[in-house]
Amino acid sequence: xxxxxxxxxxxxxxxxxxxxxxxxxxxxxxxxxxxxxxxxxxxxxxxxxxxxxxxxxxxxxxxxxxxxxxxxxxxxxxxxxxxxxxxxxxxxxxxxxxxxxxxxxxxxxxxxxxxxxxxxxxxxxxxxxxxxxxxxxxxxxxxxxxxxxxxxxxxxxxxxxxxxxxxxxxxxxxxxx
Amino acid sequence: xxxxxxxxxxxxxxxxxxxxxxxxxxxxxxxxxxxxxxxxxxxxxxxxxxxxxxxxxxxxxxxxxxxxxxxxxxxxxxxxxxxxxxxxxxxxxxxxxxxxxxxxxxxxxxxxxxxxxxxxxxxxxxxxxxxxxxxxxxxxxxxxxxxxxxxxxxxxxxxxxxxxxxxxxxxxxxxxxxxxxxxxxxxxxxxxxxxxxxxxxxxxxxxxxxxxxxxxxxxxxxxxxxxxxxxxxxxxxxxxxxxxxxxxxxxxxxxxxxxxxxxxxxxxxxxxxxxxxxxxxxxxxxxxxxxxxxxxxxxxxxxxxxxxxxxxxxxxxxxxxxxxxxxxxxxxxxxxxxxxxxxxxxxxxxxxxxxxxxxxxxxxxxxxxxxxxxxxxxxxxxxxxxxxxxxxxxxxxxxxxxxxxxxxxxxxxxxxxxxxxxxxxxxxxxxxxxxxxxxxxxxxxxxxxxxxxxxxxxxxxxxxxxxxxxxxxxxxxxx
Numbered sequence: 135x136x137x138x139x140x141x142x143x144x145x146x147x148x149x150x151x152x153x154x155x156x157x158x159x160x161x162x163x164x165x166x167x168x169x170x171x172x173x174x175x176x177x178x179x180x181x182x183x184x185x186x187x188x189x190x191x192x193x194x195x196x197x198x199x200x201x202x203x204x205x206x207x208x209x210x211x212x213x214x215x216x217x218x219x220x221x222x223x224x225x226x227x228x229x230x231x232x233x234x235x236x237x238x239x240x241x242x243x244x245x246x247x248x249x250x251x252x253x254x255x256x257x258x259x260x261x262x263x264x265x266x267x268x269x270x271x272x273x274x275x276x277x278x279x280x281x282x283x284x285x286x287x288x289x290x291x292x293x294x295x296x297x298x299x300x301x302x303x304x305x306x307x308x309x310x311x
Numbered sequence: 312x313x314x315x316x317x318x319x320x321x322x323x324x325x326x327x328x329x330x331x332x333x334x335x336x337x338x339x340x341x342x343x344x345x346x347x348x349x350x351x352x353x354x355x356x357x358x359x360x361x362x363x364x365x366x367x368x369x370x371x372x373x374x375x376x377x378x379x380x381x382x383x384x385x386x387x388x389x390x391x392x393x394x395x396x397x398x399x400x401x402x403x404x405x406x407x408x409x410x411x412x413x414x415x416x417x418x419x420x421x422x423x424x425x426x427x428x429x430x431x432x433x434x435x436x437x438x439x440x441x442x443x444x445x446x447x448x449x450x451x452x453x454x455x456x457x458x459x460x461x462x463x464x465x466x467x468x469x470x471x472x473x474x475x476x477x478x479x480x481x482x483x484x485x486x487x488x489x490x491x492x493x494x495x496x497x498x499x500x501x502x503x504x505x506x507x508x509x510x511x512x513x514x515x516x517x518x519x520x521x522x523x524x525x526x527x528x529x530x531x532x533x534x535x536x537x538x539x540x541x542x543x544x545x546x547x548x549x550x551x552x553x554x555x556x557x558x559x560x561x562x563x564x565x566x567x568x569x570x571x572x573x574x575x576x577x578x579x580x581x582x583x584x585x586x587x588x589x590x591x592x593x594x595x596x597x598x599x600x601x602x603x604x605x606x607x608x609x610x611x612x613x614x615x616x617x618x619x620x621x622x623x624x625x626x627x628x629x630x631x632x633x634x635x636x637x638x639x640x641x642x643x644x645x646x647x648x649x650x651x652x653x654x655x656x657x658x659x660x661x662x663x664x665x666x667x668x669x670x671x672x673x674x675x676x677x678x679x680x681x682x683x684x685x686x687x688x689x690x691x692x693x694x695x696x697x698x699x700x701x702x703x704x705x706x707x708x709x710x711x712x713x714x715x716x717x718x719x720x721x722x723x724x725x726x727x728x729x730x731x732x733x734x735x736x737x738x739x740x741x742x743x744x745x746x747x748x749x750x751x752x753x754x755x756x757x758x759x760x761x762x763x764x765x766x767x768x769x770x771x772x773x774x775x776x777x778x779x780x781x782x783x784x785x786x787x788x789x790x
Contacts, residue, residue: 153781156543169543172347172515173773177781179547187551193559211472211480223484233489233570237496240563244500244556248507251552255545258537265540271518273541274511276347 140263140311141167141283142294144303145272149175152278155301156181159280162297166286170264170279189250196246197239204235263309281309338624340433340775345619347773354512354765354772355519357615365614366762373754380748383741384459392462394741401724401736406460408716409746411571412599413453414494415592415712417501418564419600420446424504425560428553434628436771437620441611442604443505444764448756449603450498452749457490459745471495486573493570500563504556506535507549511770514539568592575719582662582723585650591643595712598636598682601629602708607757609702611766620767623696630689630701633708637686640715644683658728666722670735674718681711 213225513536520529
């Protein structure tokens with residue numbers, strides 16, 4: 135038997151088409167499927183039933199780490215490891231340590247946000263079955279696709295194809311893994 | 312349909328269902344109802360087409376101008392900071408003036424990309440990529456000055472808390488050390504923000520170059536596109552990350568120029584030691600940055616025929632922000648004078664009288680003319696619609712903001728407390744070379760940017776067109 139295909143891919147021409155089709159696929163109860171769009175479509179997350187992103191958790195952790203790093207670094211350097219009197223000011227005070235800690239909060243938060251986004255998206259992933267579709271360059275231009283993966287428990291070659299057809303999908307093809 | 316029964320999900324009085332708000336006309340962000348493909352072809356076409364002759368001419372001129380910075384810095388490093396015109400009492404001059412000037416320019420980029428994103432100002436989409444690029448290149452130019460003014464530039468790493476053989480650490484009680492963190496964070500986060508915005512567009516270029524058979528360029532763009540494939544599950548995280556980056560860049564951009572102003576405000580010099588400095592510097596930075604955005608975008612719009620994407624509405628918006636921030640700067644100048652008088656501090660009072668009528672009065676009045684009077688022209692629609700005039704006025708804004716920094720820094724130092732230590736500062740030719748050349752450095756980087764990277768965020772532009780609405784072409788709302 136030939137290798138199991140990655141799944142089925144259907145093409146849609148407009149934003150409303152893919153949006154309404156996504157609602158149908160969601161309601162049919164599929165789990166492992168995706169919309170491929172050239173632009174972020176407002177409201178498509180809800181139509182797909184995608185949960186709110188977890189990126190903010192990474193950002194919060196990054197921000198806290200950044201602030202704590204700043205404060206403790208300055209305390210360690212100016213008050214503990216090499217205390218030095220400058221202008222009669224205290225060795226450590228959260229006041230003068232604040233600007234640098236604030237900047238580090240933002241710096242580490244930015245790295246954590248982007249790192250978290252890449253991690254959650256499993257990127258970089260330079261190889262993916264979807265990228266082998268003949269017409270996939272249109273996905274970065276003006277076409278919309280829905281991919282239903284074969285590993286989905288509800289996946290069934292004929293029935294899934296029928297669902298995509300009914301939802302208005304054109305040019306439905308099997309994607310090789 | 313949610314029309315009939317007041318469902319549990321919809322809180323609020325039932326009357327709201329019957330209220331039909333008046334339709335407000337919304338400015339069109341992409342004119343002539345352009346399609347998605349048109350946007351892709353237009354922006355990618357700039358990169359895929361043959362290198363235009365004007366580009367080479369500009370590039371060669373820019374490289375020549377940039378060589379002045381190289382020459383100035385080489386001479387400086389080979390000889391010593393004495394080759395600059397600084398001497399007691401003016402120990403800070405063009406180096407910090409140029410640093411603050413360039414950092415300020417960068418601020419409009421972050422303002423457009425971050426603050427306008429949070430405020431849901433959709434018109435930002437067509438200018439934000441180029442403005443962010445401008446930010447990064449401006450920070451590069453700004454960074455040259457503090458790094459080289461330390462004199463022995465090979466010790467510039469002493470600015471960062473890296474263990475060294477003296478076992479002594481940086482003094483975190485100094486605003487100058489805060490500045491190191493503020494500017495390096497600003498540069499880094501600006502690059503990250505810019506890069507995240509570029510990822511989907513790089514994927515577009517990757518696929519287009521692959522389709523046209525240019526494997527090498529496809530591979531290079533693909534490497535940086537990180538395997539982006541437009542998955543909506545990715546977009547969901549991506550949009551969240553972008554929003555958070557906008558959210559943290561907003562306090563960042565405000566803090567950077569605040570900390571830059573602390574370099575002055577925390578000192579005791581009359582004319583510097585004022586609490587108005589942080590907001591005044593931030594307003595000035597945004598003012599100068601929008602001046603530079605106009606200076607850069609108007610020629611690009613003309614050359615690449617981008618009138619459908621940068622519409623009159625965009626120019627109006629930019630002019631109005633320039634007007635608003637320019638007026639804030641004018642207000643700050645007036646308020647500084649008022650406080651100097653109201654504080655009844657003779658040194659403070661003298662510092663401001665001296666600014667307007669002392670040895671640097673010429674610089675002061677150039678500043679007032681360019682920063683307070685120039686933007687007032689933007690009240691008039693006729694002026695805003697005259698692209699050439701807007702461009703000329705934007706140059707005046709750039710000039711005026713450079714003079715603002717010069718006036719603040721040079722006048723206060725040249726006339727401090729003791730008349731016996733008064734002086735007059737003029738730049739040396741080495742400083743002039745170094746500063747002049749930074750415009751070349753900036754132009755070289757910007758030209759490379761418009762040649763090799765999409766100058767507008769295609770994905771975001773598509774998202775603000777009417778076709779991107781999930782209900783477009785449908786009268787009914789299905790839920």
